[in-house]
Amino acid sequence: MAEAAGRPNRAGSLLSLLLPLLIGLGALAAIELGGTMAWLLVQPTATVLSGLVLLSSVVLLLSNSVAAQADRVAELVGQPYGTLVLTGAVMTIELALVASTMLTGEANPTLARDSMFSVVMIALTGVTGLCNVIAALRSRRISVSDRLDSSQLAAPNMLGALTYSDLITTMCVLALVIPNFSPSTPEANFSPAENAVLAVVALGVYSVFITAQISSYRDLYTEVEDALDGNAGSGKARTSIELPLGQAALLLAAGLLVVCLIAESMGRLIETGIHDLGLPSSLAGVLVALLILAPEAFNAIRAASQGEVQRSINTLYGSVVATVSLTVPAVLLLGAVTGTDVILGLEPLNMVLLVLTLMILNPRARLTGIEGMMKLVIFLFWILLQVA
Numbered sequence: 001m002a003e004a005a006g007r008p009n010r011a012g013s014l015l016s017l018l019l020p021l022l023i024g025l026g027a028l029a030a031i032e033l034g035g036t037m038a039w040l041l042v043q044p045t046a047t048v049l050s051g052l053v054l055l056s057s058v059v060l061l062l063s064n065s066v067a068a069q070a071d072r073v074a075e076l077v078g079q080p081y082g083t084l085v086l087t088g089a090v091m092t093i094e095l096a097l098v099a100s101t102m103l104t105g106e107a108n109p110t111l112a113r114d115s116m117f118s119v120v121m122i123a124l125t126g127v128t129g130l131c132n133v134i135a136a137l138r139s140r141r142i143s144v145s146d147r148l149d150s151s152q153l154a155a156p157n158m159l160g161a162l163t164y165s166d167l168i169t170t171m172c173v174l175a176l177v178i179p180n181f182s183p184s185t186p187e188a189n190f191s192p193a194e195n196a197v198l199a200v201v202a203l204g205v206y207s208v209f210i211t212a213q214i215s216s217y218r219d220l221y222t223e224v225e226d227a228l229d230g231n232a233g234s235g236k237a238r239t240s241i242e243l244p245l246g247q248a249a250l251l252l253a254a255g256l257l258v259v260c261l262i263a264e265s266m267g268r269l270i271e272t273g274i275h276d277l278g279l280p281s282s283l284a285g286v287l288v289a290l291l292i293l294a295p296e297a298f299n300a301i302r303a304a305s306q307g308e309v310q311r312s313i314n315t316l317y318g319s320v321v322a323t324v325s326l327t328v329p330a331v332l333l334l335g336a337v338t339g340t341d342v343i344l345g346l347e348p349l350n351m352v353l354l355v356l357t358l359m360i361l362n363p364r365a366r367l368t369g370i371e372g373m374m375k376l377v378i379f380l381f382w383i384l385l386q387v388a
Contacts (some may be wrong), residue, residue: 177351
């Protein structure tokens with residue numbers, strides 16, 4: 001009796017997991033096969049914006065489902081492997097999108113630079129700032145007294161967080177700032193030989209970092225309590241629906257693929273809406289980056305709300321390290337093969353914003369929420385400058 005009663009519940013639970021994916025597949029079919037996108041592109045601005053809002057809602061629904069499956073995978077494989085799964089999947093599709101645009105779209109030498117910079121700013125200021133504030137508020141909420149003791153404040157694993165900070169600062173400055181001051185070319189770029197060195201260094205640094213993260217220095221990327229207790233691979237059961245690792249990973253990969261395919265298709269719709277409203281074209285890349293990063297953002301926010309500060313850092317900072325270290329070699333190689341110019345150096349205003357972001361990136365031993373507010377302020381001004 002109990003087993004028979006449990007079957008409908010499990011079937012309903014599986015259906016609830018599959019529902020966001022089915023909605024996403026329906027939206028993708030309407031876009032690619034039903035001619036909906038072609039119809040929307042020639043409609044008045046209000047209709048275009050309504051379609052954009054609707055598709056964005058579908059992406060956010062899918063992203064929340066992807067974040068839940070990433071949690072499940074993280075529980076089953078342990079940290080830091082869990083967040084590496086999500087980062088690796090997103091990076092694979094992100095590189096595919098950039099490569100596809102470079103090969104089939106109009107010549108845009110700043111495409112890779114703008115894509116990387118958008119990911120860096122969204123992850124390190126907007127989402128990280130929000131996660132810092134959420135983690136600090138959670139510490140206040142669970143405090144038993146009005147006066148908060150410093151030991152009760154949310155805390156990252158400092159050595160791991162500092163390693164991320166060093167890697168991000170070094171690679172961002174080398175890839176996005178130094179090219180502006182290179183005497184090798186008249187554009188904001190290095191010579192072919194220097195680009196080759198940069199690509200090899202980026203891949204080498206990332207390879208060493210990943211090897212250390214999953215082996216001898218694994219404890220530096222787990223929660224402080226787990227590292228102290230020697231439970232680096234332990235996971236906390238949070239999901240109510242138990243799925244085997246294979247099924248959870250399959251749902252994660254399928255959800256990510258549908259999210260990124262919809263986001264790619266939405267690029268034309270975003271550009272049309274921005275053009276109709278008279279907004280800067282650079283805002284299109286920002287909106288697409290927001291949608292691409294949505295699964296990782298949901299995963300990081302969920303982790304921060306559960307007090308897992310280091311897991312949110314692994315997700316966001318790991319994404320930035322992977323973006324800079326892997327996108328740079330990929331686009332430089334693709335540019336060399338196809339004869340496409342690739343400009344890496346940022347414009348002066350964006351360079352200042354990047355340097356300011358890197359200055360406050362240095363992690364704190366305890367989170368009060370103030371550091372998160374400052375990151376959110378930088379994010380707000382960056383968005384305002386994109387719109388202005």
